[in-house]
Amino acid sequence: MSVTGKGMSPASFVRIKAPSAVPVPALRSRRRHCHSSSCRRAHSQDSSSSVSCHRHGALHSLCGGVRGDGASGYRQSFLRGRRLRKFEINVSSDVITGDGSVEEEDESEKKRQEVRRIVMPSALVLLSSNLCRISMPVALVPLAATYGWNGATVGLIGSSFLWGYMATQLLGGALADAVGGKRALFVGMLLWFGATGALALATSVPVAAIVPTLCALRAVVGAGQGAMMSSMQQVVATHIPQKRRATALGAIYGGFHMGNIVGLVLCPLLIAMRSVEASFLAVALVGLPVIAFWQSNVPPKAKGEGASSTTAASSPSSTLSFVSLMRDCGMAPWAIVIATFVNHFAYFLFLNWMPAYFVSEYGVSLRASAKLSVAPWICCAIVSSASGVIADRVARMPGMTLTRVRKLFQCTSFVGTALSLVALSAANQPTAAMVCFIACFGFISVGQAGFVANTGDVAPPRLVGRLFGLANTFGSLGGILSTSAAGILSEMSGFGFAWVFRSTAAILLTGAMLYARFASAEPAVGGNKN
Template identity: 25%
Template sequence: MFNFSFFPQWQQRYNITILCTIALFICFIDRVNISVAILPMQTEFGWSDTVKGMVLASFFIGYMLMQIVGGVLASKFGGKIVLGSAVIFWSIFTMLTPILAMASLPMLILGRILLGLGEGASVPSAYSLFKHWVPKAEQARTISIFSSGAPLGTIIGLIASGWIINHYDWAMVFYIFGSLGFIWVVFWLLFAYSKPKDNPKISKEEVKLIYAEKEEIKQHEPVPWKQFFNKAPVWALFYTAFTTQWTLYLFLAWLPSYFADVHGFSITQAGLSSAAPWLTMIIMMNVAGVVSDKLIKSGKSAGFTRKLVQSLGLLGSALFLFLVLFVSEPIMAVLYTCGALGALSFCYSGYTVNPMDIAPKHSESLFGVVNTAATLPGILAVAITGWLVDITSSYHSAFILAAGLSISGALIFIIYGTGKKIID
């Protein structure tokens, strides 16, 4: 499937990009399916919105714990082994979700934590592969293509989950989606390599292109952990990642419930309507990636480019979140949430690429730390939203909080962020 030798311009590094993107696609299908399935689960098990928020948030405990560990493991053993193992692990716990839910609430929460633990290694291990495989001139667009797997998986997960629940039941969602990881791993074993030199099919020309503007990176370079925590630009990166992901996780977990609770959508309608903002995100994410690489190619600095797209993403998202507060018609709510995620997509050419700028030798380890900060909203935003909805009977407070955090994240990154290499 991925041996594209009949395409004259096909390069071996594209196999890595495609397979990592598909892995992230599966990752998000397995993550978001419960956002729709939890609607009938809440009714069946009699959960309050606070309990529902706890179930949704529990995934991110495991996901957060694995970020740094996943980066270290990928640096030591290579991205191929770590990502392949992670997909198998989380696929098993996806399929176990209905059994655990029937057993007890604590067992379900434990299963969600373990599912998150598996998925937590996905992005750091992909970054480990990208630091070896991706030429500097292609970094933003590669990360954008890879990151597109997240909203694409979210779209398919939301739409398909509603359809499956209506035609079968909520448990079937987890069985069907959980099986996809086992299919993917067959192609991963056949076509993925941790480093270019491990691939017997790669040409000398492609190797030369990959390392044209960077040195070949050793597999076991010691990680300068202290430097990660004594640099102001790194802390700015942590904070802007936190604020970016707050809105993302708010939408990821609660958008179907918002459309169902506020606008009276059915489960199928809520899934379909929630998919539209993620489709907008896919389109704009790749537009931002191309624009970012062209800006750098035209002579703009990496620092200017990252700050530009990051601030456009956060401030634009905040604007649309404020607009959502004043809508009563469902179509306008869908359009404004599309605008919020469409704007937020620019951040994926900002903070997610920045570790490659400031720590090119240790980007997967640094991104593991950054994504730990970025995963905190998966716990806090998801759980706090449930609490706010319970005590206010409205989503307004949740949207206002997300908008305020976005504005602060943009300002911090503009002031303290950088695109220069600051970590050896």
């Protein structure tokens, strides 16, 4: 009898793995339980190699040659020379598949490794980055009251983060692709945590120099975070397969939004108990354990390493240049750029103006404003994580393509956020406004399974950083426009925040139409006009 399956010869067994639950010495000592003539011939041919015997032993354990391996029900059929119908031995993929197979154990182990080495460090880094971001919008409320700044000045300082953020997006993406996301993000963390700590000294300069100093330091914080998203995308695209990528990104961005929750709780407390300077210093000190955790867990870039490396090397996109990606591959990459611009236009409006909105529109205190702002960010974190899991499951449903899934989730994000903003523009109570903000944040987070995951679908892993960097450059421009415009329009008679919210809703609806028309999840290939 031949146990090779599908007509394979005994020599094909050299690629079969042993189940981890059975020790190697036990496998070697129990080879005598197998009575297959073909296996005996294979053993005699490979008797000089203990590794080969180990692999033959793995086959025997699955077939029932070893007691207590969970497959004893097949022992008699094996010994009588019958064909095993419930196992398919796939030598070319180096995995044994079937009920209770080694493949399932390997898959579970891969998922655990992805969580420990990629998802958790990335989520923690993004959490700390948003903690640095939110520290300034919270601090601007007491600073504006102390120095008598108007809305335009507050908007100027709030948007200064995005000057540096936009300036380093392409550079950060290229750096992530060149040296790996781990190294690029390490450099970025040193910059943004250092500049956040330096903000504690900004108020000690002459009054006339406080605004330029704050703007310059916040620009450095933004410059440091310019490589963050590109680096994270590069790490995820390299080490996590596409079928689990949306789930991973959802969990990572869940940590990102948790940073706002921590900041809205921690920063007002520190300002009330100590000072604005103490809040900046405390946020900067968070960087020490975060950097250590990132460096000790994330694997470095290695040639040929990663979840997508083997397929990417043999695909037509392996020779695709970044210029060709943007010039010759149709509108799919540009749909990601457009979606990023629209998403960031709304997101940075919420990030920079929500605390000030509650203070100026309803006259609540800073701590009360922070409390009202926490609930929307909690919703943001939950929906962000859930949307990735749901998107990956929907993509496996019959009749669903990945392109349809990306369009469905992104258009739901933009349209839902737009309708929520229209409702927000008519709110006249703090509680009603908070409910509308919760809806806005929930819908905007659905986009993590849309345009964010779409970047890794379209671009090969070696170009993901640059594509995300280009998209985030335009996204930063959108954030600068919305943050600055909100500061100017909120103080103009006849306009105010209601007009800002309605204009943003119109931009979101336009973005939904463009993404639905041009987006695709097909891998980019030169000359493919998708």
